[in-house]
Amino acid sequence: QFPRQCVTPEGLQSGTCCPSPTGLPNDECGSSTGRGQCVSITADRRPHGPQYPHDGRDDRERWPLRFFNRTCQCNGNFSGFNCGRCRHSLTGPNCDQRVTVVRRNVMQMSADEKRAFVDALDQAKRTVHPDLVICTRRYQEIFGPDGASVQFENITIYNYFVWTHYYSVSKTYMGPGQQSFGGVDFSHEGPGFVTWHRYHLLQLERDIYFKECIGCSFPCKYSDWALGLSSFKKHAKSIIKEVHMTHTLYVKFSEEKQVNFTLLTSALQCTETNPIRRNPAGNVARPMVQRLPEPQDVIDCLELNTFDTPPYYSTSSQSFRNTVEGYSAPQGNYDPVVRSLHNLAHLFLNGTGGQTHLSPNDPIFVLLHTFTDAIFDEWLQRHTAAGTEVYPEENAPIGHNREFNMVPFWPPIRNAEMFVAAPDNLGYTYEVQWPTRAYTISEIITIAIVAVVLVVAVVGGVIGCAVRARSYRSAEGLEPLLGEQFRRYSEDERHASQSVV
Numbered sequence: 001q002f003p004r005q006c007v008t009p010e011g012l013q014s015g016t017c018c019p020s021p022t023g024l025p026n027d028e029c030g031s032s033t034g035r036g037q038c039v040s041i042t043a044d045r046r047p048h049g050p051q052y053p054h055d056g057r058d059d060r061e062r063w064p065l066r067f068f069n070r071t072c073q074c075n076g077n078f079s080g081f082n083c084g085r086c087r088h089s090l091t092g093p094n095c096d097q098r099v100t101v102v103r104r105n106v107m108q109m110s111a112d113e114k115r116a117f118v119d120a121l122d123q124a125k126r127t128v129h130p131d132l133v134i135c136t137r138r139y140q141e142i143f144g145p146d147g148a149s150v151q152f153e154n155i156t157i158y159n160y161f162v163w164t165h166y167y168s169v170s171k172t173y174m175g176p177g178q179q180s181f182g183g184v185d186f187s188h189e190g191p192g193f194v195t196w197h198r199y200h201l202l203q204l205e206r207d208i209y210f211k212e213c214i215g216c217s218f219p220c221k222y223s224d225w226a227l228g229l230s231s232f233k234k235h236a237k238s239i240i241k242e243v244h245m246t247h248t249l250y251v252k253f254s255e256e257k258q259v260n261f262t263l264l265t266s267a268l269q270c271t272e273t274n275p276i277r278r279n280p281a282g283n284v285a286r287p288m289v290q291r292l293p294e295p296q297d298v299i300d301c302l303e304l305n306t307f308d309t310p311p312y313y314s315t316s317s318q319s320f321r322n323t324v325e326g327y328s329a330p331q332g333n334y335d336p337v338v339r340s341l342h343n344l345a346h347l348f349l350n351g352t353g354g355q356t357h358l359s360p361n362d363p364i365f366v367l368l369h370t371f372t373d374a375i376f377d378e379w380l381q382r383h384t385a386a387g388t389e390v391y392p393e394e395n396a397p398i399g400h401n402r403e404f405n406m407v408p409f410w411p412p413i414r415n416a417e418m419f420v421a422a423p424d425n426l427g428y429t430y431e432v433q434w435p436t437r438a439y440t441i442s443e444i445i446t447i448a449i450v451a452v453v454l455v456v457a458v459v460g461g462v463i464g465c466a467v468r469a470r471s472y473r474s475a476e477g478l479e480p481l482l483g484e485q486f487r488r489y490s491e492d493e494r495h496a497s498q499s500v501v
């Protein structure tokens with residue numbers, strides 16, 4: 001989560017992480033070429049919700065101040081931990097060329113395209129992250145006994161994707177012999193769910209194409225998990241087939257053993273032991289999660305106009321966020337036994353993909369979350385007036401306030417920065433055919449009545465005209481012509497006027 005250059009004992013003691021993109025002296029954050037400068041980090045101070053009552057205990061509070069308090073602030077179109085990259089949607093040596101990538105349905109890709117996608121993920125599983133390393137201890141323990149070493153490790157690009165999710169959901173360590181506190185989640189059960197997972201995917205996309213070049217991209221793919229189980233047999237392009245596609249990946253991944261992180265002691269232990277498990281058909285003991293969401297669920301959820309509602313938690317009702325996350329019914333009403341949309345898609349997998357601390361290990365996570373992000377983006381676009389002010393500024397669960405820096409990303413990035421329509425601001429669009437609402441019975445009846453009335457009116461009008469035209473034509477033979485009438489009238493008038501004179 002921090003740049004390799006910054007995690008030296010001196011770097012951590014100084015609290016400053018402002019590397020140079022060129023490696024030259026006096027060029028922190030590329031300041032010599034005007035790319036950026038080193039500044040103090042601001043972290044959200046607003047109150048968080050009551051779910052987390054242990055302030056002061058967790059390294060992730062007011063992220064990332066426990067580790068660093070100075071970072072690069074990049075100018076103009078530059079971005080990245082050392083201002084050596086471009087902002088999302090820009091590319092080129094001067095970051096002045098716009099790029100937009102299209103995130104497509106994995107089922108509509110050719111076999112070659114699918115293979116390229118799988119290979120890219122597979123390579124990400126084996127390639128060490130070029131910039132970032134992870135801490136394997138709590139802050140208190142990161143300095144070795146000699147003070148000259150620190151506890152950080154290299155990690156591969158895909159495993160970094162797994163680890164960031166794990167770190168964001170892990171429990172708060174409460175001290176030796178004490179049970180960890182589980183009522184904390186920096187990426188789920190709050191408004192930050194959509195913004196956190198959006199950045200998570202963007203970061204994977206960028207890391208896979210870490211050597212930025214014009215025309216290079218690795219757009220995430222999605223799978224439409226809202227096809228519904230009933231559609232499985234009907235749809236040749238069903239999610240089951242796509243599950244098979246990722247099974248290839250699954251085999252490759254399992255050969256290398258999976259990362260399984262467990263917080264057993266104070267240390268963040270990481271062991272690559274378990275294979276990915278996925279067993280949708282074996283969900284028999286859990287009838288509630290034996291189905292997938294239906295297209296109608298997506299339609300209903302997109303019709304919720306309020307982004308989030310107090311308490312901005314997994315108990316919120318009539319909240320678009322809590323509905324797409326899947327803690328309320330698709331129509332928005334909270335029900336503790338309901339699992340819908342995104343959560344239902346996770347739980348349906350019945351295995352690795354259904355457990356928050358492990359789920360990104362299964363690469364289907366990328367497809368699942370890309371579709372979730374597509375729904376979020378569609379909501380943002382349908383609610384174009386939804387500026388960041390509709391995102392709660394305070395009293396959301398810890399980590400979820402609008403200005404909170406999302407844990408554990410580096411450089412610091414606030415929830416608000418991801419609450420923007422992707423095509424204009426983040427350089428990607430979705431190719432999705434959104435389902436449309438079927439008419440209700442009463443609407444069908446209304447439409448039928450209106451149609452009948454219209455037909456009657458039109459037919460009546462036509463008949464009326466025809467009758468009138470006919471009677472007019474038949475009267476033509478009896479009545480004098482207008483010219484004649486006029487002539488006779490004029491003659492009468494002339495006689496009258498002559499008699500007056």
Ligand SMILES: O=C(O)c1cc2cc(O)c(O)cc2[nH]1
Pocket residue numbers: 188339343344346347353354355356357358359360
């Ligand atoms: O129980 C749930 O609703 C549930 C499981 C699960 C796993 C996961 O990785 C998520 O991101 C969410 C989630 N919800």
Ligand SMILES: [Cu+2]
Pocket residue numbers: 342346369
């Ligand atoms: Cu998820």
